[in-house]
Amino acid sequence: MKMCSWIAIGALAVLGGQALAQTPMPITNGSFEDDDPLFGGLLGYNVLPGAAVNTQYHRTGSRSVGLGPGALNNFIGITTDAVNFYEPGFPYYDVSIDWLGGNVRATMWYLIPGDAPVAGGGGGIKLDVKLFNQNYGTLDGLWDIQGNTGGQWVKYEVVWNKADMKQRVWINATENCDGGCFVNNGPPPYGVPPYPSRVKVTPARWNGTSGGGAGSNTIYIDDLSLTQDHSCPADFNGDDLVDDADFTMFAPSYDLLIDFRCDLNGDGLTDDADFAIFASAYNDLICAE
Ligand SMILES: [Ca+2]
Ligand SMILES: [Ca+2]
Structure with missing residues (x-):
């Protein structure tokens, strides 16, 4: 259940000077x-x-x-x-x-x-x-x-x-x-x-x-x-974007499964349900309210 290739085709974008x-x-x-x-x-x-x-x-x-x-x-x-x-x-x-x-x-x-x-x-x-x-x-x-x-x-x-x-x-x-x-x-x-x-x-x-x-x-x-x-849940590193840097934090938590650091649905696990939430936020890039 690893996902490793999708990130390579994900949008890479840099937004400079965005105020938090x-x-x-x-x-x-x-x-x-x-x-x-x-x-x-x-x-x-x-x-x-x-x-x-x-x-x-x-x-x-x-x-x-x-x-x-x-x-x-x-x-x-x-x-x-x-x-x-x-x-x-x-x-x-x-x-x-x-x-x-x-x-x-x-x-x-x-x-x-x-x-x-x-x-x-x-x-x-x-x-x-x-x-x-x-x-x-x-x-x-x-x-x-x-x-x-x-x-x-x-x-x-x-x-x-x-x-x-x-x-x-x-x-x-x-x-x-x-x-x-x-x-x-x-x-x-x-x-x-x-x-x-x-x-x-x-x-x-x-x-x-x-x-x-x-x-x-x-x-x-x-x-x-x-x-x-x-407060943007899928922005794990706190820079107000959901991008590759956040994925590199998500992946090891997903591998570990029993890991709440990247839990996005509040069940204490980082699993496929969280991946679905993360992928949607990643596509949006900019944190929604
Ligand atoms: Ca981020
Ligand atoms: Ca979860």
Whole structure:
């Protein structure tokens, strides 16, 4: 059931400069202006120890969040977790941002005063994809915000490519699975499918080795936002086209069969049914809505 010749006669086309359509995703209170009227604290976030609202610096509005220094191996940040109303003690852990299946782009602005440079505890943004409260994959931060910005606000963006997201979930489902792999194995939240459907965004400082060790001074952040690129299922590599590059990703998944990375009909397998969907999208080349 291999198909190897049809691709050679497929249309080869190059479209240059096509802008990727982007969909804004809801970040509650992205400029950190509001407190939670019911539970106190920063609306829309779980503020970890060492992070706090700051009124001295602000790119927009009148507040930012300061990520303070941390001891060795401390993690200091804010997460887009919401309060769970149904659990005793109202813990933070319900991620409320949908992942629509495309590349994810998280953007924030940061400021470090010239006379208070940061050494160690590098800043960045960590992203996770989740289903319910189960974490399925993580893009760790680069933790490369160091030094100082001379008191200026500087833009910082992290992009998580959809293929890399699926690969991370695949590895977690098939390799890093102490206690049992969860691919095609069991009901939610441990079975795949269903797939992770939420994104968690964590601007933070990591005071471990990759962040330069224990940190100093404060990184101020403001105006956190999230967008995702056009979600086109048969565009596996996230460049907004369905072309030969995507076929080279489809073929090994098809060979493997029990592989959800190129599953297009949601049954957890990559088989003839998915090939039919892929072939149609390939003929169209440009992703439909
Ligand atoms: Ca593509
Ligand atoms: Ca399938």
